[in-house]
Amino acid sequence: MKMDVPKSLFLHEDSLGIVTDLYQLTMAAGYFEQSMQDIATFELSVRHLPENRSYLVIAGLEQALHYLTHLKFSAETIKFLGQLPIFNNVSQKFFEYLKNFTFSGNVHAMAEGTIAFAGEPLLRVTAPIIETQIVETYLLSMINFQTSIATKASRVVYAAQGREVIDFGTRRAHGPQAGVLAARSCAIGGCKGTSNVFAAYALGIPPVGTIAHSWVMAFENEQDSFNKFHETFPDDTILLIDTYDTLVGARHAATIGKKLKGVRIDSGNLLELSKEVRRILDNEGLPHVKIVASGDLNEDRIDDLLKNGAPIDSFGVGTEMVTSKDAPALGGVYKLVEQKHDGRTIPKMKFSEDKLTYPCKKQVYRTIDKAGNFVEDVIGLEGEKIGGIPLLIPVIKDGKICYDLPTIHEIQRAASNNLAHLPEPFKRLTGAKTYPVTKRQGLEAKRHEAEKILRDMNIP
């Protein structure tokens, strides 16, 4: 069979129900056939932070909430499922159930822009067990990715020491939608703009960009290309000067005069070139003209450039930031911690090697000092009387959003404010100390209790 029309593979609300792993749906069918209507609680957390990370900047909640409040199974996707051989023995009633499926549960989550650490629950879902199961894959994928990128971006922004960082990464992101999600996460991590126009349009992030090498190459010579760009963009003339020879390019750019806004260097030795270009611009009486650097930058290279006095005003960062290249996956997991069965609340945990989990609904309590600086986090049971600020807040109640969604700018400010209150030793780029996160005795007791119940039942 040949195809006439190429497939977009775009996601759409109608098909959200099946944007999940097959085993979520086989388990859903299994629970349904067993008339298992227990209310389950799952928690999403990250067991170990990736290498070179000492904290997480939480992101992705808004898209997770969109998913939970729009999730459904269209007639067409139900028909598809019904035809899969694996469902041969499943009753028609299950597919009827899917027809009316909506998420009806409660969700607590850390707000976007919150700083979190290994082992802390970032999001908690309580709902009939079928619902908690179906939503796992999408929630993990969205929160893993956005949190991973917001965290990486915050490190790049930290390295830039107040200089502007712009997301230039769409072309190297993991597909066009990942580029949009990355632009959002980079903004949360502190980037001042993005090259991604759709992200700017949909989210109100400032779009940034002027010319590529192809513009320069498309005209007879570099000077001509610069002059022509300036004609159309007199107030936004930032010229790319490394197409042929960076220092010659700087002199060509300087002929634009006072209206020149900036020059960009995208290759070569950025330290040496930025110094020489600064000298050329200053000699031409253009000290106000900004130098933008780009080309395989990351937090370490930016740190190195600035430590060596590179006179760079703005960094365009792409590949390394939008793929979180040194740690391209965040290992978030989503685990059953509690189940209500016949009126009893049963703590649940898993003890596979290296994958032990803590049972029961938990809360993270953050202690801050008088200046607002973070002192310690305590993971306790939900409702335990523990001092500090509880970080998990209600965001969905009975399937409906019960939370004032902040704008991207508010989230960005929150993240920036939180990072400012995370003491230096816990956020430096290399050799950062491990932030103190302790578990309360009540939680340890629950774990021993759950462990005993499980061992009694399962282990000979």
Next chain:
Amino acid sequence: MKMDVPKSLFLHEDSLGIVTDLYQLTMAAGYFEQSMQDIATFELSVRHLPENRSYLVIAGLEQALHYLTHLKFSAETIKFLGQLPIFNNVSQKFFEYLKNFTFSGNVHAMAEGTIAFAGEPLLRVTAPIIETQIVETYLLSMINFQTSIATKASRVVYAAQGREVIDFGTRRAHGPQAGVLAARSCAIGGCKGTSNVFAAYALGIPPVGTIAHSWVMAFENEQDSFNKFHETFPDDTILLIDTYDTLVGARHAATIGKKLKGVRIDSGNLLELSKEVRRILDNEGLPHVKIVASGDLNEDRIDDLLKNGAPIDSFGVGTEMVTSKDAPALGGVYKLVEQKHDGRTIPKMKFSEDKLTYPCKKQVYRTIDKAGNFVEDVIGLEGEKIGGIPLLIPVIKDGKICYDLPTIHEIQRAASNNLAHLPEPFKRLTGAKTYPVTKRQGLEAKRHEAEKILRDMNIP
């Protein structure tokens, strides 16, 4: 301003025009204002293969073609652009032009499943320069990502030596759409199935999956959970046996008897555990029961397991494959190589440090021996009389698809067949030899010519 409704950030055909970098649109406006209607040719290629890669499996063309044939600017997105301060000086005529914008050019590309190497043009776009410019970002993002994942998957499949590899990666992909694109690319790279139901639905890839730890934890004890799953899925009972104790789990699973299809081990020492589990199953008279392994697998770990005789029948691979974790970005670039101006065809190239490009429309000619094995590739000028099979084929003519789109199964077979004909030394997992790719003298001459023209014009 607070928001009522969370944003999905889904892509949609109406907004495809702005799923690009801002500078593509500023350059487009600049070309428009300069009445620059030159026909330009851009080529997409990968300068250097990432570490641990000795070839590329091309993927992503179908979605690239969808984009090129559906790309437009909706009234709303045009209004958004018109309000951006950077466009203040751009005439209304440009926005009128965008209203009717469609891609009208020609595209040549390597078919999906083709094996390619560093420096080879993978895709070539010839169109009015504005069009070639606007499409750059999306094409790069789609082809970079899918090619990166198809290549990684092919290495994992190679390591599995004929044993089944399944994509389990959606939860760690870079967002939900990346999970779908990754599932597609993994299938092209040789995976026999995916856990991603939407990918199965949209593409016809076999969906795979049975139970998670949460299923086992949701019942009173493991044996009960296994029995209950078997009730609903009598012909597809693959049981996850490591929730509590893998060997006990294997014994619990074995009580299902002859109808048991498989067991899955997701943690611990997979080599030792698979051997002991195999022994337990064989002792119970269940030699037909398959062992599925999962948990942080990649090509090296699979190679190691199989070299040590692990009796594993099927590998579920997630994070490492769908993020191409050891090389999470492919550095594809898209460069102007030729321009028709006033009837003259001008070769174009760039010579930034380390980023030198070759001018003119190129073709890749592959020499194969009588057995069909790959011998050598030659990069020459399009139309040059060179032996071998030309790899770039016409896929879009005057904006319309002129190519029979293969199905995913056909692409998978093509990739598998191509990889079978790539001699062993060029594809082994470590220490692979560099496949011979040479450039023809005609091309070198063109480069010298272009270099001379450019130096005369630009360099003092």
